[in-house]
Amino acid sequence: MTPLDRLRETWRRDQIFDFMLPKPEFGKAVDTSHGPILYVEDVSVSFDGFKALNNLNLYIDDGELRCIIGPNGAGKTTMMDVITGKTRPDTGSVYFGQRIDLLKLPEHEIARGGIGRKFQKPTIFEALSVFENLELATASDKHVWYTLNHDLSAEQRDRLDEVLTLIGLTPQAHQDAGALSHGQKQWLEIGMLLVQNPRVLLVDEPVAGMTGEEVEHTARLLTSLAGRHSVIVVEHDMAFVRSIARKVTVLHQGSVLAEGSMDQVQNDPRVIEVYLGE
Ligand SMILES: Nc1ncnc2c1ncn2[C@@H]1O[C@H](COP(=O)(O)OP(=O)(O)OP(=O)(O)O)[C@@H](O)[C@H]1O
Numbered sequence: 001m002t003p004l005d006r007l008r009e010t011w012r013r014d015q016i017f018d019f020m021l022p023k024p025e026f027g028k029a030v031d032t033s034h035g036p037i038l039y040v041e042d043v044s045v046s047f048d049g050f051k052a053l054n055n056l057n058l059y060i061d062d063g064e065l066r067c068i069i070g071p072n073g074a075g076k077t078t079m080m081d082v083i084t085g086k087t088r089p090d091t092g093s094v095y096f097g098q099r100i101d102l103l104k105l106p107e108h109e110i111a112r113g114g115i116g117r118k119f120q121k122p123t124i125f126e127a128l129s130v131f132e133n134l135e136l137a138t139a140s141d142k143h144v145w146y147t148l149n150h151d152l153s154a155e156q157r158d159r160l161d162e163v164l165t166l167i168g169l170t171p172q173a174h175q176d177a178g179a180l181s182h183g184q185k186q187w188l189e190i191g192m193l194l195v196q197n198p199r200v201l202l203v204d205e206p207v208a209g210m211t212g213e214e215v216e217h218t219a220r221l222l223t224s225l226a227g228r229h230s231v232i233v234v235e236h237d238m239a240f241v242r243s244i245a246r247k248v249t250v251l252h253q254g255s256v257l258a259e260g261s262m263d264q265v266q267n268d269p270r271v272i273e274v275y276l277g278e
Pocket residue numbers: 047048051052070071072073074075076077078079
């Protein structure tokens with residue numbers, strides 16, 4: 001890639017990344033004194049009369065790792081869309097901690113305010129290095145050229161180094177992100193969310209298309225995040241879910257069908273009938 005291509009790529013304007021938008025101040029005000037960090041209560045969403053979510057109730061505790069499974073069309077993506085403000089429910093309430101009503105906030109404020117979402121397809125800057133991608137995601141001034149030409153504070157640099165170690169990409173820090181493997185790109189994108197210190201991370205099918213080794217690395221990464229972040233993982237790969245699961249929620253027809261340990265839900269006859277017996 002020539003320097004001119006690199007410049008063009010850096011100035012690419014076909015995507016607005018959440019991290020380019022201003023950061024609202026409510027992140028630290030999230031009240032988790034009663035345990036949950038997310039309250040999804042009696043939420044229903046209809047598309048042309050079809051109920052994608054049907055009185056869904058879901059509570060995620062501060063710092064927990066929750067796996068969400070369920071057959072195609074169960075409402076998993078719609079649930080994430082509601083939490084992140086992409087879809088507004090017909091009825092119900094969604095709170096971030098006890099006080100912050102997510103239904104009153106636009107999507108970008110939810111993202112910048114502490115609820116990060118990792119889509120299946122990575123959206124990294126391929127022409128920039130791994131480090132520069134993280135640097136951009138960290139920055140408070142979102143003008144790309146400004147960010148890449150101004151020094152990080154010692155604290156920001158420490159956080160970046162910490163995240164590089166966490167995602168296992170320290171040796172690749174100065175490689176172009178475009179040259180990374182599929183799995184490494186996914187970890188970089190998780191890293192770009194982590195440098196913003198989200199309270200909640202929603203991760204959609206993180207291991208799709210990964211090699212066995214990459215799957216293992218992803219399992220270690222996601223389990224290491226629990227405690228400091230609340231992590232919600234939507235995944236169809238049952239071996240992977242088993243390897244990371246503490247508590248599992250099974251969605252079916254827009255509602256919670258079962259919830260509990262992996263062993264409990266795997267042995268639940270209703271779950272076997274609608275999902276695991278497929
Ligand atoms: N924008 C939309 N317009 C109409 N129907 C929709 C829309 N979005 C989702 N649906 C429908 O709502 C239902 C729930 O979809 P959703 O994508 O949430 O399920 P899912 O559990 O994520 O499925 P998958 O595992 O296949 O990703 C499906 O029947 C889907 O076709």
